[in-house]
Amino acid sequence: MTVRIAVIGAGIMGADHARIVAEDLPGATLQVICDPSVERAGRVADACGALHTATDARAVVDRADVDAVIIASPDSTHATLSLACIGARKPVLCEKPLSQSSRECLEVIAAEIAAGRRLVQLGFMRRFDQSYVEMKAALATGVLGRALMMHNFHRNMENPAADFTAAMAITNSAPHEFDVARFVLGIDFTAISAFQPKRSDALVAPVFMVLETDDGQLVNIEINNNAAYGYDVRGELVGEKGSIALNTPSHSRLDLPLAQIIAHAPDWRPRYGEAYRRQNRAFLTFVQTGEFPASAADCWDGYAAAIVAETGMRALSRGCRTTVEMAERPSFYRKEHFT
Amino acid sequence: MTVRIAVIGAGIMGADHARIVAEDLPGATLQVICDPSVERAGRVADACGALHTATDARAVVDRADVDAVIIASPDSTHATLSLACIGARKPVLCEKPLSQSSRECLEVIAAEIAAGRRLVQLGFMRRFDQSYVEMKAALATGVLGRALMMHNFHRNMENPAADFTAAMAITNSAPHEFDVARFVLGIDFTAISAFQPKRSDALVAPVFMVLETDDGQLVNIEINNNAAYGYDVRGELVGEKGSIALNTPSHSRLDLPLAQIIAHAPDWRPRYGEAYRRQNRAFLTFVQTGEFPASAADCWDGYAAAIVAETGMRALSRGCRTTVEMAERPSFYRKEHFT
């Protein structure tokens, strides 16, 4: 009894999800690949062996031969499609963000609560990354003492798009950092300060944020979308008794004239390919068992990321420390998976 | 049209293979798990959801509902079962060694040639390990110049078994090193010298070998089955213009009082789990397409490892450099995949 999955969106992320479903999820079938562009959907279907292609996302959600949905369409469609999945009572793995609007996130939350059961898993895949898992585990053992600070560095080689802005650095890249700090530390954010150095060219400069948590920690985040040298995510958790840092796994090193060299990756795939795989397997188990995965992000985590991003943008434009005004967490979204 | 796979052997290796088939090979079904111990077969079947259990390996090979076989039973049974698979014209992934007897390897080779098609893939999984793949690729680019030496270090925490001997270090652990050097360098070995330091206790001491190749390289191998500190495989390829070394991927590092710490693994799983997965996927593709995987080891590679191990044992007991007397490679086993 295979789980029939529809992937909505046949862009970079959609194609990756389709490939994972087809190649890495025994027990799942890539039932439909859906994209407004027939051609694009066809290409992914050919590459991954999808059974059907489609262009109308809403219709796909309602198909009788679809048991679960992965949303990898443009950000602006995530909330609407998630609501549709909730309406159809079909489990959905929604790529982050749930919405860039915290208000819209609350609408999805209301709908899921009304539905009375967990349906939405959010694609913050770093929660399944071995490095962060080890960081969280080390904190749990007590060997580091109480957490004091997290230092986070997010670097891309270059802007994902020509019209990229500093605001997008906060709304697109930073949410991964917001969420993984919430995951590792089990906190919420109370205030943000945001800074930006000046570049000598037209590219978007890095954004540096200092976030304060409701448990007295500092979480510092560099978002550098034009770091030029490679895709590089670093992080360190500083505790009262010790510290733990992420390592970027590498497989070889070269000795060439006057240089010992370890390769940087150009994009996120070598770093997070395995995390996506684990995340999607957790989603499959969720579909099969109905039990929401202990580590996964949910709608509430999506709301938290959105409100923090909104506050971060305000902090950046105002140039001063800005308080995060979070709604109260509904009892529906229990906090146990933070422990 | 799923490929129905039988796994023969429900020990550590068999259980791992069963799990990979069940969880990591979409397109394959774990049809049978076979072990002389009904209980052991049952445990693995329960854990991995095998459809059937069995105790008679020969009968399993001939079952009509079995398309392909993975042999993970004791070493002494590998050749006989491989011959059975060849007789039944069923593709087989045989755990290394093909046989500890080079003569027996030649019998399997004769049978496969007589069958007229490739049927046996040998489980030298390091050929699918990313570190060695990068090493071989770096050599191919020419950036290192011509290969001069390989330094290889194989370390286990402790003896796999109470009755472990130095000869077994050469016949059990070293073949991985013999084969991966043949894979990376595309050579055969011509002579071996073997040395052994003295331990102060009853444990088996390391064996150190210097192998000479038919292309003028040296391949040095330390086999240290009682290294005490962890599972650790290191390697370096030294070329005329540069060098490349294996990195052991790690995911985090700790700063604790007066020590920066990176964890060692107790066994091979974190290091080679992904290589096994890739190898078994290559086997599935082999079964589906009939095309032997470019990187995989075959019977001839199994023979080469066996004759080198036999020569290594003689070199160790004689205490002097010993010539490797290899048979001639049948044209059936083309050398293209070495280039």
Add this chain to the structure above:
Amino acid sequence: MTVRIAVIGAGIMGADHARIVAEDLPGATLQVICDPSVERAGRVADACGALHTATDARAVVDRADVDAVIIASPDSTHATLSLACIGARKPVLCEKPLSQSSRECLEVIAAEIAAGRRLVQLGFMRRFDQSYVEMKAALATGVLGRALMMHNFHRNMENPAADFTAAMAITNSAPHEFDVARFVLGIDFTAISAFQPKRSDALVAPVFMVLETDDGQLVNIEINNNAAYGYDVRGELVGEKGSIALNTPSHSRLDLPLAQIIAHAPDWRPRYGEAYRRQNRAFLTFVQTGEFPASAADCWDGYAAAIVAETGMRALSRGCRTTVEMAERPSFYRKEHFT
């Protein structure tokens, strides 16, 4: 014609300076070691072979058999003793800070300008540390592009003193970071924001500062005086095209059960011993030639560190971004050594 040096202060720093003069400065003689405690002065004199001991620092400055002075007495005496050296026209290497009061720094500056020649070298020894030298050199080559950010981490095992406060973290430890960022980047600071996480115990929590420069960079500084795990200074300079990070030199690594270990040092000596040596040699050359060392810090750098520290303390207590109000740099303190 040896240079006769008096070292004022026989505490930890004074003893280290005395040892360097005695053992590492050919061409210099340790003429006097001076401390209010006769006993303490005597101990250092015995250990290092000083010719004389003394208790009155002012008198030592004026001695005819003293050519140059190293001030390593308590911070509060630095400015007064520097003024005495200027008055006596004797070159002086003054341990940082010149003064914790920026106003007092300006008095020393006025005196040095009035004297009409360079007399005061300030003990910001990191300017002579190989790691920072390489960082500055890499920036100068252009390979990193324009500087955007510096990330600086200063960690001690534990509080230097029982009555240590967060303010002292800013006035005692942070000036090293303020100065070395000015040295590497060739900038001045325009604004500071300061943050502090909460500890669960009575120890002083880390201070985290974000500084803005007059050239548009961000300089982030963690001062963590109770890091528990060791003495650890890290730094990274992020440019538009690449990045450079400090390495802490280490000499060996251990493989012990399940852990690969590199030792952390308990204090600054292994990390900065060589920088102190180089700094003091530069001072000796300064005394011998009259030419102020290109890399060394001067009174103006001391003033800059003091005003930034004062602003940092205000920023921490006010809880918001605070502008640095620097005096104008006198032409006497040329900026060439920043290039």
Add this chain to the structure above:
Amino acid sequence: MTVRIAVIGAGIMGADHARIVAEDLPGATLQVICDPSVERAGRVADACGALHTATDARAVVDRADVDAVIIASPDSTHATLSLACIGARKPVLCEKPLSQSSRECLEVIAAEIAAGRRLVQLGFMRRFDQSYVEMKAALATGVLGRALMMHNFHRNMENPAADFTAAMAITNSAPHEFDVARFVLGIDFTAISAFQPKRSDALVAPVFMVLETDDGQLVNIEINNNAAYGYDVRGELVGEKGSIALNTPSHSRLDLPLAQIIAHAPDWRPRYGEAYRRQNRAFLTFVQTGEFPASAADCWDGYAAAIVAETGMRALSRGCRTTVEMAERPSFYRKEHFT
């Protein structure tokens, strides 16, 4: 009462020694720099401020204004000049080798024993290198258990000279490895096997040696004088319970497009500059106190290196394991400093 030192030889090594005496040995005076070439001696004298130059080495040894001698002239003169120093009862630091002839080493030994006191310190400076010091110390603590193997790698960028031969790799470069293994392990060698891969060009190929010790260890040595990529010395000591490896200290690392880079040094200076300094300071203390430095190499160590090198050359040309035939150690050369 300064120690007046004569440096014999104004080539690369002599110039380095002269500079160390002039700049790094308070308590010593660079009295004479001696070289057959007046011009070369003059250049070093100018650079380092030597008081005198000379051309006749034997005469320099006998000068009344010379208290101690450093021999850095061509290898073939080392023994003769050491004998002259012994005759003049002047302490001498002789660059390695004492002689390439073990027989000649025995003559120097006989002379020193006849003189009845220690006069000759041999320039195996690695004994003063922090990495090896930490290796030996770790072994002494017992944390590694009993030593089983040492792996040693010596790599230069390129041949020191046009007429360099494989024999010279063994007689010039390898003695550092022979000696430091004797120092760390406290053993003597009993047998050598030597191997050589083939290069595709006219450069001298690496030599790989497996040495056996009188305490049952293996010591493996790669001498690679044309490694092309940099000066690189690596080493690992494998014990029954753990392992320790040398780290090459580095001060920074670069992130440039798709590569994280740590620089390799082109020659030995960054790696061993501090070891030479410490060695020469130990020599100065030896001259001042008459007490032979605990860590330093003596004539017997020079003999041991020479006989092992001679055996290594025979092993290479014979192509088989060759026994080291050592003379018996005179009681004059006590073994305490090995413990």
